[in-house]
Amino acid sequence: MQVPESAIPGAYDKFPTIRVPGEHRAWQRGEVWSALADHADGGTVVIDCYPGTDVGGVVDAVRKALPDADVIDIETEAALPPDRIDALIRRDLTDDSVFGLMSHHHLAEFYDEARLDAVADRVTSRPGQSVLVGWGAALVPVESTTVVLADLPRWEIQQRQRAGAPNWRADNASAAPLTKFKRGYFVEWRTADEHKRALIGRVDFLLDTTRSVGEATLITGAAFRAGLDAAVRRPFRVVPFFDPGVWGGQWMKQVCGLDPDRENYAWCFDCVPEENSLLLEVGEQVVEIPALDVVLARPAELLGPRTFARFGAEFPIRFDFLDTMGGGNLSLQVHPLTDYIQRTFGMHYTQDESYYLLDAGEDAVVYLGVQTGADREEMARELRSAERGESQFPAERYINRFPAKRHDHFQIPAGTVHCSGANSMVLEISATPYIFTFKMWDWGRVGLDGIPRPIHLDHALANIQWERDTEWTTQQLVDRVTPLATGDGWREERTGLHELEFIEVRRHWFTGAVDHDTRGTVNVLNLVEGPEAVVESPDGAFEPFVVHYAETFIVPADVGRYRIRPHGAGVGRECATVKAFVRGTTDGDV
Known part of the structure; x- marks a missing residue:
């Protein structure tokens, strides 16, 4: 594979940073806990943790550093038992393997109010110092001298879950990563972001445990907020992450300087603030925070008043890479119409997208729109037969194929059947609800785990816009410069x-x-x-x-x-x- 002339080996920055202006200090490892102790000066400390944080590790570290303090794991002491939480969120999770309903739960619903009050009584009646740790520690109705936010990016949470970590208060360590992701995406992260958003403006410290509790870094709340302010006053990059896939290619290995021994890389989330991290330079240290913190804390400055008014504190634009150079076709798929995604999943805007070709082989194609005259009933029967494993779906019989070359830009409004073919390097420019993909046909493959990837034919067939045939697609979606x-x-x-x-x-x-x-x-x-x-x-x-x-x-x-x-x-x-x-x-x- 020939690397584009524009690519300079080693130039692509995988770890971009933002320098925090002013005189700020960062503490690392053992210094973290002594700094917190000095600031608290014997008063109550609240360490509120994003779900996925190693709460047990934080509790152990605090007990070691402050042996005379009463260190309380608030999740163990006051959260509802797992079966009651499961019952509360069952409707949001649904029986679907991939999709749920966007949750509107508040974190307080997952706690027993009487037990929170009991913890508060325990703190106020004890003469010594108390430290409250866990997701929801700030819910305890007690005055505190020090509030800490232990934050964590979603991509790191996913890595931990793939390695065997369960969801918050869930007995699902052995569950498939997709199952854990669904619970996080539809319930935990929505609830956690609402809770965190109320804390960002008042925390005394930000604790970064992305690597581990033993490698933790602590900065002041002032430094944290100064970093957020710095981000919205200048151009910046989030930290990209890369992932393999069954159709993955080889282009990003060379252009982005990735591990050449890995079999492939399929995805790069190069700008998805919901998932990506932001690296802040504080003094001589680098602190990792969720890029979403900027969206939650500075939405008007980042998005602009009109975009904020339209979308709220959500980043509506996504840039990611899809690498099939030396790989295979993506799945044949369609995204939901706005009305459908609102009624079915509770998401208020849909995943419109487009393919911009950064690079393409001589045989590169994009599957886009149904062929004129395609029989929808016959196509549906063929797809269901293929889903049952009885046959291979003849995509070329029903779906248009357009040659693709560098700098082509294909438009893909929701409801349009599409798929990037092999030997393409796609910059996908799209709206951000990135999981709402209805796979129709996956070319008879299984996932990297050896299990067939989920197909959602009922959802797909309910959203295909059949009038987007060869003529319409050619005129409306191809070569619109x-x-x-x-x-x-x-x-x-x-x-x-x-x-x-x-x-x-x-x-x-x-x-x-x-x-x-x-x-x-x-x-x-x-x-x-x-x-x-x-x-x-x-x-x-x-x-x-x-x-x-x-x-x-x-x-x-x-x-x-x-x-x-x-x-x-x-x-x-x-x-x-x-x-x-x-x-x-x-x-x-x-």
């Missing part, structure tokens, strides 16, 4: 998305400087051509920010005007970015 403007050393094009989708995508080709403006809404960009570029502030509001080929970066709404030009190895070459933003949310409107 529209020239918009030109200047000295640059030109701008609209490449998508479809009018049914809420995301607008602009591509800029440039050999010189290009002026941009967020115009009051968040921008998400990727350097799709050229080895290196720099993002600058015309008035020096932020330090120059260097990006490399294939790196995705976020420009918060509050940044306003910014400029991008070739830099380093990119000077003298034509570079290109794609930029996504939410339609109808910019100042003056677009």
Whole structure:
């Protein structure tokens, strides 16, 4: 496989950081607990932990550091028993193996109020120091001198669950990772984010236990909030993560500098703040926090007032990579219509998406839309037969196949049957509800665990828009590039998305400087051509920010005007970015 000329070995930054301005300190390992003890000065300490945190490890570390303190695991002392929690959330989890209902539970519902009061009485009646630990420690009705948020990114939670960790207060250590993920996605993380959002503005300390409790890092709440403020005043990158898959390829290994001994890499979440981390440089230390904390704590500054008003504290744009170079086809799939996802799953917007081709082999194709004249009843029968393992689904008989080459951009509004073929490197630009994929046919494969991946034909058939046939798809979804403007050393094009989708995508080709403006809404960009570029502030509001080929970066709404030009190895070459933003949310409107 030939690596693109734009790719410089080792340039792709897998661990981008944001320096926290000001004089702040970070404590590590054993220093953490002595720092907390000094701050508490004998008073009550609350360590509220995101679900997935090693609460037992935190309890043990505190008991060792503060042997005279009464260290209380609040989850053991006051949470409802697992069977009662299971009963509470059963309706949200449903019987489906993948999909549930978006939970509206509050954390207090998972606790016994009388037992919380009993813990409070225990704390107030004891003359010595008390330390409350666990998810929900802040629910105990007692005055505290020190409040700590032990936070954890969702990607780390998933790694722990794959290694055998159960969900919160669940006896499911041996369950499939998909089962654990569903409980986290639909219930635990929704509840935890609501609870955490109320804590961010008042915590005294942030505790990072992403690596382990023994390797924990502690920063002050002031440093934590200063990092959030710094993020929304400049361009930044989240920490990407990579994962193998049955159809995975080899492109990212070379371009992104990944382990060459791994069989493949299928996915990269290059900008999914719900899942990704953010690395904050505090003094000489690096602290890892969920990127979602910026969305929860600074939504108007990050998203812009109109986008925030429309979506709330959710980041609506997702950039990720799908690598099938030297791999196989993705599953044949369709995403739910907005009305369907609202009625069926309680999600208020759907997974519109698009495929932007970063790279493509000579035989690369995209499956998109049904063929004109396709018999829907016959297609449904063939799909059900294939699901039962009785036959192979003849996709080419029913689904259009379009040749794909570098820089092609295919639009995929919800309800459109689609699939990226083998030997493609896709930058997927889409809305963020990233798990609502209804697989129709997986080419007779099993997953990496040796088990067939779930098929959801009933959901899929209820959402396919059959009128999106060969003619409609060709006219509406393929090769929709529209020239918009030109200047000295640059030109701008609209490449998508479809009018049914809420995301607008602009591509800029440039050999010189290009002026941009967020115009009051968040921008998400990727350097799709050229080895290196720099993002600058015309008035020096932020330090120059260097990006490399294939790196995705976020420009918060509050940044306003910014400029991008070739830099380093990119000077003298034509570079290109794609930029996504939410339609109808910019100042003056677009």
